[in-house]
Every structure is written in structure tokens, then in C-alpha cells.
Amino acid sequence: MKKLLFIFFFGILFSSCDNGKDEIDLLVVNAKVYTVDDGFSTAEAFAVDEGRFIAVGSSEELQEKYNVLRTVDAEGKAVVPGFIDAHAHFYMYGIQLQTVDLTGTTSFDEVVERIIKFQEEKNADFITGRGWDQNDWEVKEFPVKDTLDVLFPDTPVAITRIDGHALLANQAALDAANITAENPVEGGDIEVKNGKLTGILIDNPMDLINNVVPEPTIEEQVTALLDAQKIAFKNGLTTINDAGIDRETIDLIDSLHQNGNLEIRIYAMISNTNENLDYYLDRKPYKTEKLNVRSVKFYGDGALGSRGAALKEPYSDRHNHYGALLSSVEDFKKTAARIAASEYQMNTHAIGDSANVVVLKTYDSLIGNEGDRRWKVEHSQIIDEEDFSYFSKNIIPSVQPTHATSDMYWAVDRLGEEREKGAYAYKKLLDQAGIIALGTDFPVEEVSPFMTFYAAVARKDTDNYPEDGYMKEQALSREETLRGMTIWAAYSNFEEGEKGSIEAGKFADFIILDQNIMEVPEEQIPGIKVLETYLGGKKVY
Template sequence: MKKYLLQPVAVLAAAAALAAGSAQAAPTLVDHVQGYTFSQDKLTSFTGLVFDQGKVLGVGDAAVLAKQYPDARRVDGQGKTLLPGLIDAHGHVFRIGFRTSEVAVTGTQSLQEAQARVKAYAEANPVRQWIMGQGWNQVIWKLGRFPTAAELDVAIADRPATLRRVDGHATWANTKALQLAGITRETPDPVGGRIERDANGNPSGVLVDKAQALLVKVMPPYSDAERRIALDSALRHFGSLGLTGVGDAGVTANEVKIYREFADQKKLTTRVYAMIGDVADDFKVLSASGPLKGYADDRFNLRSVKLYADGALGSRGAALLEPYSDDHSNKGLLFMDDATVQAKMKTALKAGYQVNVHAIGDAANRQILNAFEAAYKDGGGIEQRNRIEHAQVVAISDIPRFKTLGLIASMQPTHATSDMNMAEDRVGKERIKGAYAWRTILKQGTVIAGGSDFPVESANPFFGLHAAVTRTDHEGKPIEGWHPEEAMTLPQAFRAFTLDAAYAQHQEKAIGSLEPGKWADFIVVDQDPFKIAPADLWKTKVLETWLAGEKVYSQKAGD
């Protein structure tokens, strides 16, 4: 069991004297807790927290706080552990919400198991005109190839069916869906996409990256009613996991409308930092009045843009400088040429938006590093705290450029433990040295914003903390961790999912730690992460979640 050096926090109460003598409503004191937070850049412990009107007044020794706030309403923490609300810097909110109404093949261990799930879902939902779902992974199935349309036809043939791969970068379609989309052997691969084909050149049933758009254009769009249901479902899920903030990586104008509606109605129980998808039509509409900052008491922010440079490693769409080690004819897919990338960046930066770019392969990361460098020379924008999302495989010589260009590495620890079954096969023993290189990136002073990329991975932030510290799966394998030299310490991981995630969203003065003047976003959990074996971090359960001093989730008996 690791021991962590913690500094007990002196009572921090910037407005203590004023608050004690004012006529404001009585604050709330949460006492008898084992609390942890970053304070003045150090990890500290405390036994009491005082807040009023949604914001922290004081943190420190509970007995001292009780004397300073004698009229405070007392909440007994019962000796439980209290932490700042956790923040997932990168996910897909509506996608995780839609998951509840679609067929899920996540975690299936074989093609046959996935087929059975799809068949059962289709039979149970006879009125659904188009069967949709997500979560398949041919690597886990040990197919050695992508699944085919004919294999999906076995489960459902009378209606179109499309299932997104677990990483969202490939879609498995049945024959009916391919026919409705008009995809034939004559259909060319789009730029940044690939239609998988059989030996005769016919579409085999999987569309990679931008080729998925061929299907999307004929699929039925979601209604606003469906979006509201999805967002409500996602918010309830986040509360149960202790997430008080999430970054939504790529939103549409329709989704922003729903977000603002929820925020206005005080239904947005998790803070959302939204990234506009690309700089096309939606951006022109949404950016007309400039970035939206701190909307509805910091519940919603719209001040960044999400771009895509390449695909994903699992579907071999991640763009590499040299061919894949397990597919020598393939270097992956760059979505844009250099001039297009730079033009998009300049458009967003000039309008005052942070630019966050998905880049997984070393070629994609280099392209984006080059593009930021060029953009800064032409028009500035480094102050926007721009980010590279994922930054999974980076050439060793390119890693220092994150620091020199002032970029944030928005990384997802569970990607490493999910990808370790194939990552080294894809890139080989040399390139893997620059992959999932958290410690190397932190050592040079680059900020890592922690996330999960839900629903690609579980949104549970304790899974992320566990993966960051141990680099093992939940069974503790591999025993020493997968490339343990790049593991984070627990304080580093904790910071990545709190204060540094907030920094990556320009919100470190409002959230991310429990300090006077910040929002009282906190969670109560069933075990002390700083006193247990790191192998048990993922087992942590959230008992309560509070946002702005209001309880938005409480564990029910039996949960």
C-alpha cells in the first residue's frame, strides 16, 4: 500500500469574519469527514467544509470552522471520505445517453454473443425501423478481421442495422443498411475514410472513420424529445459516478439548444464544457455572439472547438508516420491536409475559441503540432490553452513540443488498459515508447486533463484513477503493470481529474478544488483512495454527489 504525504490544511476562510457578522442565511458545515483537495497547489487534507449560496466559505479543521460559523447547519459526514467533484475532460454526453435505448454489444466476448444480443433486441423492438447500437470490438472477439454485413444479417436482415465500434471510428452495417446508403463496389473511399471490401472489391460491411458519413446521411435523425431523454439519462449516470463536470467533445447546434434549455430550467446537474464540432455551419451559428462563458452559474460553457485529425488505433485508422507493424500496407487515415487543418484552427482561434484536436497516431500528432506552431506565428492564440485530445502515440522527439507550444494533453487512462491487448502489435516495440506516455508528459511540465472518452470507455472516473496509477486491468494484470514506467502517482491522477481538468476548461478559478470562493462541488465516497491499495481504487463507490452545495445524487440501499 502506497503512502501519500499530505499537508493538513489550515482553515481557509477568506470571508470568515465578514460571513460570521453578516445577515446572510446560515451556511452549511459538513463535518466529521476525511477530506482531500488541492489547495494553493498542494494536496491537503481536512475534516470540515463550510459553504453558503453554493460556494465554499471555508475548509479545514471542523472544530475551528464550527466556532467561526456557530449558526451553520450541520451535516454529519459520518467519517466518510469527501473529495472535490471529479471532472471528465473528454466524453460524448448524448452518445452515452442514447446508449440506454439502443442495443449494446459492449463487452461481448465473441461474434456469436454480439449476434445474439442484436437478434434479441430486434425481436424485442419490432417497431424500430432502424436498429442502432455500439460497442463491438473485433480484437476481443479474436476474429483477426472485421465482421461482415452477412454476419449482421444473421441477427437482423429485414431492417437496416448499424453498430458503431467501441471507439466510434468504424460502423458495422448489415446488407439492408448498405443498400439504403447506396454503397456499392463503385463507391469510392472518401478522404479520411475507408470502405472495407471483400476479395472481389464489394463492400464487406464495415465503414471506417469518415466513410461512416455515407450511412449517417440516410439514418433517421434523433428528435429533440429523444435528445432530452438521452441527456436526462446521462446526467443521472454522471451523478452516480461522482462526476460534477464533463467535457462534451463535439456538439451540434441542436444539442446546444437542449443544454441551454436544461441549464435555464436548473436541470443541468453536471457542469458541461462543450466543444463545437468543427468550424462549419453549426460553428457559424453558435459563434455569432462569441464564446459562451459561465452560463447559468458556470453550468454550461461553449468556448471551444473540436477537430479530428485521424481515426483510432483499434480500427487501424490512426495515422502513423510508418506503416502499422501488423499491417504493412496501411498507415492509417489523416482526415485533412495541412492547409485545411491550419485554416480551421485559425478560424476558431481568431473568433476566440480554444481548439481541441483529436489526434491518436504519431503522424496525426505531428500534423497538429505543426499546425498549432504555424497558427501561432500567423495570428497567435496560444493563450487559449489549446489541447490535443488523446495524444496516444507520439514520436519521442515530438513530446517536448507540447510544452513549447503551451498545449494541454487531454488523455484517457483507461484507453491504455483497454488497448494493451493490441497497441504494441499495431505500432511495435519502438513506437510504443511514445505511447500513453503520461509520466514523460507530466515530467516536462505539460498539463494532463484526465478523461474517459465515454461511452468508448466507462465514464466511472475511479476506473480512470485506477488505470492511471496501476496500468493494469481490474484483475491486476499484468502484475507489474503495462509499461509501468509511465504510470502516474495517485496525487497526479487525482489532479488530472480535478484541478487540471478544470484548468483545461478555463475553470480552475471556479471548480476543481474546494477553496474559498469556488463552487461547492463535492462527492462523498465509501473508501479513502489515499489509504487503500491502488489495486482497489476502481472499486470505490460514490455515496453522494453535491453540485453548488445541493445534493444531486444519493446512493440508494442495495446500490
């Protein structure tokens, strides 16, 4: 009799728990959910199971529909898809975290102070760092190596400008790389004044120094990737396009994904080297849930801040100086044709209007609007009026809005007023292409996607300058900006079917914000914080 009663009551308990409902892993309720679906609809709740969204709706209907292992009450907070950074340097940023941080320095004296402090702590055999920008100093000229020669006569020092397109090396570093005033130069510059090296190298000659910098150990590389991941998750980034990495780094990322130590999703752009191309282009693209290797990164020219961007007409602030392409047009076309014959996407760094037109015409001749190739022009920064027409959903502009607000103080000096009208023209690019992918370009700019959002919609710095916005007619709406940081970025990666919006069947990558990014006053956007970040339904921050 006791046995029958036990079975009876157990049956009642089991049936009351089951209720005919499916059991799921996670339910988020009481939220302001911006799904970023085709209709840019909002919702109150969504359900997650086995790492993917399975339903979107109201809190009441989803609570009635499912038995839930964990419920998150968002308390009315805004929830958006995990941000996709369409252009950054994830691995480089992690490595930079292990070196001298020179971002935000207001003078060369401060640069020197940070190097001295770093060396007192680290006693490095070769001192490296990144982040200085002479345009932020009172004296806006490139620094020279003399002080570093005196302080570090026997220790090589090489510190890279914030854009990665110029560096300052002391004499010990120049000697280690066998650099003299007589070195032949192609695709950049080795600066010489009064017959002597200043220590400034621009673009291609930087490789001479980089080739003698000691390679980080595997342990240092792993630390770099994990450190970068922590900061990315804190900022709500769940996928990052790493713009230019080698096979060895890609393999390391893949192995860390496989063993569970690294979780962030990476869209890897393969660095354009013969070794990398020979290995990958004869193979099909490589894809897992967290790693996508299907594109090649090519550098067309340098940066505007270091006057390395290739312009059609001379720089307004340097007589008869045009910048430079980093490879010959013939080499670029040959590489592009090779990539076009493969299954890989091509993503080309192009800043100046001369570089952009070479890239755009080459793309158009090879892929035009045929097929579904989605080749990207990374930065698309300065475009001649007649060249905007090349952009489309097959030739996609990939831009970083904070470049506009970082460069706006001096861009007109480099370009002149007329040419500046075709620079940082994000709204015009969107109108032409129908899509625009947005990124940060960290560590060139800050990691924060909220600064990206603010720069895109307000076109101001955090001091509210300029009051009416920089070339405000080129601002994007908040909806366009959020799409550019989520679903359009996913589309540019061939990943719109699996991420970029909160819809059933996609990876449950989402973030909860402390303020509503779609509604707060513009000036509050940079201060928005991520409360929680979820990757595949798992809380990672």
C-alpha cells in the same frame, strides 16, 4: 405587563439563536478533505453557502463560527472535489443508452444475440447500437454483414465499434445510404473483399450511414441527457467535457439548464462543421454557471484499434498501411487559423504519431507559448520522441488512461516495440507540459472515473495484469492523477477560478467516497463507490 414579558423572552430567544454568527446553508464535518489546492492540503471540514465554498478548516472552528441549516457528518470518509471528465461523449452516451448495448461482447455471435433480443423488444425501423470490439473476440478480425443480411433483410442495421471509428452495416442499411463497392473514399475505408462489400466502414464513410439513420425526437434527446446525468452523478462526475456536439444539442442542454431539468455542468466542444463554425466563431464564447461553449473539436485521424490512426511508418501488423488523416493538412491548418483568429480554444483528436505531429506543429505555429489559449491535443496517444517538446501549459495533453489498459494487449502488434515506447506516455507528457487533463472517453470506455484513476496509477487491468504494470514508468502518482481529474481539467477549460478544488469562492461541487482513494491498496481503487455527490452544495446523488 404580559406584552412586555413576551417581548423580553422573544429578544432573549432571538439573541441566543443569532449569537452574532452568520447563518449558512451547509457544513461538512469530520471528513478527510483533499482540497486539491496549490499545496494539496487536507482539512477536516468546510462551509458552503449559496452554492459555493466559503471556508475550509477544522470541524470545531467552523461549528463555532456559523449557524448552520444543515450539517453533514462525513464520519471520517474521504471527500474530494467533484470529478471533471476532461473528455467524454455525454450526449452520445445518453443516445446510446436508447440503442443496442454491445459493450463487453466476447464474440460476434453474442453481438447477433443482443441485436435479436433488442429487436424483439423494440421493433425498431432502423437498428443501431455500439460497443463491439473484435480485439476482445477469439477471432480478432472485423465481422462481415452476411448474418445480419439473413436475419434482417428488410430492416437496416448499423452497429458501431466501441471507439466510434468503424461500423458494420447490413445490406439494407448500405442500400439506404446508396453505398456500393465503387464509392470514392477519402479519410477512411469502405471495406471490399473479392469485389463485395463486407459491411465494414471506417471513419469518414460512416457518415453516409449516419446521414440516413432517423434523428431522435426531442423527447428521446431529453431522455438521453437525463439518463446520462443520472449515471454521471452516481460516479461522482460534476462537470463533463462533451467532445463534439452540434449547436442544436448545445441549445437543448442550455434550455434544460435554464428550466432546471438538467443540472450537470457541461464544457461543450463544438463539432467542426461549417454550420457550427459559421455560427459560433463570429460570436463571443457563451458562458453560464453550468454551460461553457468556448472550444471547437476537430478530428485529426481515426483510432488505433480499427487501424485508422495516422502513423508515420506503416502498421506493424498490416503491410504498407498507414491509417489516415480525416481531413487534408491544408483544411486542418485553415480551420486552425480561423479558430486562432477567434476567442475559441481548439481541441483536436490525435491518435497516431503522424496526426500528432501535424497538430502540434500547427498549434505551435499559430499560438506557441504566446497568449493564454490552452489548446488541447485530445488523446495525445502515440508521440514520436522528437515531438514531445511541443507540449506546454498552452498546448495541453488531454488523455484517457483507460485507453492504455484497454489497448495494452495488442498495441505492440500495431506499433512494434520501438514505437510503443512513445505511446500512452502520460508521465512524460506531464513532465513536459507541467499539466495533464484526464478523462474517461465514455462510452468508448467505462463511465467510471475510478477506472481512470486506477489505470493512471497502476497501469493494470482488474485481473492485476500485467503484474508489474504496463509501461509502469509512465504511471502517474495519486496526487497527479487527482489533480488531472479536478484542478488541471478545470484549468484546461479556463475554469480553475471556479471549480476543481475545495477552496473559498468556488462552486461547492464535491463527493464523499466510501474508501479513501489516496490511501487504499491499488487493487481496491476500481471498487470505490461514491456515497454522495453534491453540485453547488445541493445533493444530487
